[in-house]
Amino acid sequence: LHMALDSGLFEQAPLMEHASALRSCLCRFYATPKRLLEAWFAWESCLPEPEHDSLINEIAWHLEDPGSLFHWLDWRP
Structure with missing residues (x-):
């Protein structure tokens, strides 16, 4: 989008x-952006797409780094 x-x-x-x-x-x-990232991390770990590079490192960075934009999202419907 x-x-x-x-x-x-x-x-x-x-x-x-x-x-x-x-x-x-x-x-x-x-419930939170962290939960979304955790689910995405689990999906990427279990079902990687062989034709694409893994996103594990990028997702882990977003989970751990307080500077990630995911920590600042307006998380409400």
Whole structure:
């Protein structure tokens, strides 16, 4: 969604509606951004995509580093 918005090829209002819906869905299933990252880490650990580089190190960084943007998200539907 962010890349589509940055491209300028799409109308902003519908993309922002999609972003809001995605945020509400994620907030419903994951109580905090940390829980989301933990689930993503578990998924990446168990079911990596062989055609892509692993994201384990990046996800671990976001879990541990207080400077990660995940620690500053407005986490409410």
